[in-house]
Amino acid sequence: MKIFLLEDELQQQLRVEKHIATIANELDLTIEMISTGKLSEFEEYIQHSDLHQLYFLDIHIQDNEYCGLEIAQKIREANPYAIIVFITTKSEFASITYRYKVSALDFIDKNLNEDLFKSKLQGCIEYLTTIQIKNDDLTDYFEYDFRDKKIKIPFKDILYIETIGTAYKLNLVGKNFQKEIAGSLSDVLNKDEEDRYFSPHQSFIVNRSMIIGMDKKNKQLLLKEGYSCPISRSNIKRVKKLIEEQNLEYNA
Incomplete structure (x- = not known):
C-alpha cells in the first residue's frame, strides 16, 4: 500500500508520518509513505501512482488557498480509483469540494487531539484495505509489469492502449481517464494469454469487449x-472478419 502526503509544514508532515508508522505496525500492514511539500514532486508521483492509492492533501499550500483542491482534480484525472482525504484547518471547504468533482473520502481537522487525529487516519487506511480486498475478489484486472514499473487497472474500464512519441511509453485510455504507463504494445500483446486485445493498427491495441463496429470508409474501429x-490498410480484412463474426455494426 502506498500513501502520498502533500503538506508544506514540516511539523505536520512528521506528525502524519509518525501516526501512520504506528498504525502500520498495529495493523501489521506494509505501507510505503511518500510525503512532500513540493508541488512538482507530488505531480510526478500522481502520474506514476498505482490503482487505489491513498492521498492525504493539505488544502492551503504555498500561499494558494485552493491548491489542495486543484491537486485533487489532477489526481482524479490520472487515477479515478484514488482515495482522497484532506487534512486541513479549513473544514469549511468540505461544502465546496463538489465543485471540483474530487469525491473526497474525508476531511481531517489538524486541530484534533492526537488520539482522534490518529483514529481518523486509521479509518481511512482501513477503508482502503477493505476496498482493495473486495476488488481483488470481485474484479478482473489488467496487470502489467514492465521494467519493474507495475500497473493494475480493472480490465472492464480499459478502452484501448496506444503508443506515444517517447520510447517505451504508452497511453492507456479508459472510461473517464487516461494514464501514461511504461511499456510497449508488443510486450502487452505477448503477455495477453487470454487474447483480450485486438490490434487494428501498429500503434493501437483495443480491448475486444469495447468494440462495437467498423467505419470502413474512414478506416476507423x-x-x-x-x-x-484507426485501422491500417493491411488490417482492413482482419477487422471486417471480426465485425462480421460478432455481428457488430458495419458502415461501408
Whole structure:
C-alpha cells in the first residue's frame, strides 16, 4: 500500500508520518509513505501512482488557498480509483469540494487531539484495505509489469492502449481517464494469454469487449463511450472478419 502526503509544514508532515508508522505496525500492514511539500514532486508521483492509492492533501499550500483542491482534480484525472482525504484547518471547504468533482473520502481537522487525529487516519487506511480486498475478489484486472514499473487497472474500464512519441511509453485510455504507463504494445500483446486485445493498427491495441463496429470508409474501429481507433490498410480484412463474426455494426 502506498500513501502520498502533500503538506508544506514540516511539523505536520512528521506528525502524519509518525501516526501512520504506528498504525502500520498495529495493523501489521506494509505501507510505503511518500510525503512532500513540493508541488512538482507530488505531480510526478500522481502520474506514476498505482490503482487505489491513498492521498492525504493539505488544502492551503504555498500561499494558494485552493491548491489542495486543484491537486485533487489532477489526481482524479490520472487515477479515478484514488482515495482522497484532506487534512486541513479549513473544514469549511468540505461544502465546496463538489465543485471540483474530487469525491473526497474525508476531511481531517489538524486541530484534533492526537488520539482522534490518529483514529481518523486509521479509518481511512482501513477503508482502503477493505476496498482493495473486495476488488481483488470481485474484479478482473489488467496487470502489467514492465521494467519493474507495475500497473493494475480493472480490465472492464480499459478502452484501448496506444503508443506515444517517447520510447517505451504508452497511453492507456479508459472510461473517464487516461494514464501514461511504461511499456510497449508488443510486450502487452505477448503477455495477453487470454487474447483480450485486438490490434487494428501498429500503434493501437483495443480491448475486444469495447468494440462495437467498423467505419470502413474512414478506416476507423468504433468503440464504446464514443471512441474510435484507426485501422491500417493491411488490417482492413482482419477487422471486417471480426465485425462480421460478432455481428457488430458495419458502415461501408
